[in-house]
Amino acid sequence: MLTVTTKTSQQENLLAGLRAVLGEHGLLTDANDCARFTTGARYGQGSTLAVLRPDSHEQVVECVRLCADAEQAVVLQGANTGLVAASTPDASGRYVVLSLERIKKHIEVDVINRSVSVDAGVSLQELNEALEPHGLFFPIDLGANPSIGGMIAANTGGARLVKYGDVRQNLLGLRAVLMHPAGEVLDLQTALRKNNTGPDLKQLFVGSSGAYGIITRAVLQVHRIPKQTATALVVPRDQAAVLELLSVLERDCSEFLTAFEGVSGAALQAVLKHIPSISNPFAPEPVPHYCVLLELASTADPQVTGIDLESVLMRCLENLFGDVVENAVVGRGKDLWRIRHAISEALRHEGKMIAFDISMPRSSFVKFRDEGLALMAEKYPWIKVMDFGHWADGGCHFNMVWPSAEQAESTNAIPSYDAQVVQQIRTEIYDLVVNTYQGSFSAEHGVGPYNLDFYQRYTASSSRQLAGELQTMLDPKRLLGLTWFGE
Known part of the structure; x- marks a missing residue:
């Protein structure tokens, strides 16, 4: 259900300023126009004050300045293909969505250096179509078609990680807009593979779910087809x-x-x-x-x-x-x-999917799978485990389905779907993965509202404290994104 939000005079002034920067086509406020930006790829239906659709890096800078001055909370969105609700607003209506889908004018290929400079809104498919005539490709193989900025924010991996690595291993440089100081640009657009002149600051933004800054361009290492x-x-x-x-x-x-x-x-x-x-x-x-x-x-x-x-x-x-x-x-x-x-x-x-994106040392896979299947058969026999995954890189989608009545394979009654039982299943499987087999509850999908409780449950206090301090330094009023990494 879309929530109708009554705008304050401050919000009206903010929207007027944003409209002056973005134009009529760059600012959406009608609920029907905003609907596709407030619906998650797998989970969640939220509400937004407005959708901002800049078509240039410069417009992003101005939007950030206006939102920071008005203390307006912002959710970043690329292609909105993420599966942990990090790119869609919640139901409160207090967020604006900053969509980067129109920032896709530049794809500059350096064939000799085997690199490409690409705007954050360019999709993976669009990038590979531009690279193909040069005999090159960006080899992150996924079932979806995300944007490049979103891939960096989630540090996507895919089916060919064992050969080519994840996004982190193929990122040479980037440009980001900071929330604090408002609109400041951090330009790290290098095409160098070797640059040992200090901390590798671009890595702060990788896997951050957009909480540290807004990526508007990236420099990627690409590979020969x-x-x-x-x-x-x-x-x-x-x-x-x-x-x-x-x-x-x-x-x-x-x-x-x-x-x-x-x-x-x-x-x-x-x-x-x-x-x-x-x-x-x-x-x-x-x-x-x-x-x-x-x-x-x-x-x-x-x-x-x-x-x-x-x-x-x-x-x-x-x-x-x-x-x-x-x-x-x-x-x-x-x-x-x-x-x-x-x-x-x-x-x-088959029914309602209960998805798991986990990883562990490869040597633990057989024991984990045996124990996980036994646990489900004993405690939740109506649940179907239909797993698949990337054994070579330690990743596994230990996915399950809560069957619908139409998909029931026997005359035995299947309990009605129960969100509390699903949460219990998640906790038991994640406890097995993390505590018994020293694995991860999120191998590829990142951290968002959908799994933030598990981040708090399994991530060491010292790590959460440092991540939170960095986030506070870059966004002291916590205006950017839905994920808080701190204590």
């Missing part, structure tokens, strides 16, 4: 064999390994059930208990190196058949990746 790839969907002997397979690939194919994605049989079944265009790759054999999507890639010319990656992959898997590997489909890369990218959509058709 592979000239050949080899893909396989592999059925391991059991869970322990997944790690054996990973160890062999890293030993024998390490420079080529770009992805190693686990997919549970339950998740694959959901894809086949709800996405009609995707068929069982193992047919006529049934869906396996678990499978691994793996990819090798090389930017080298095979005519120069004499290396055929598909042959390399086939030989590697053949050596493991009967011991580590039970079955495999090799080739059909686009079809196999479609399965992986369709999982989240398929799970939504």
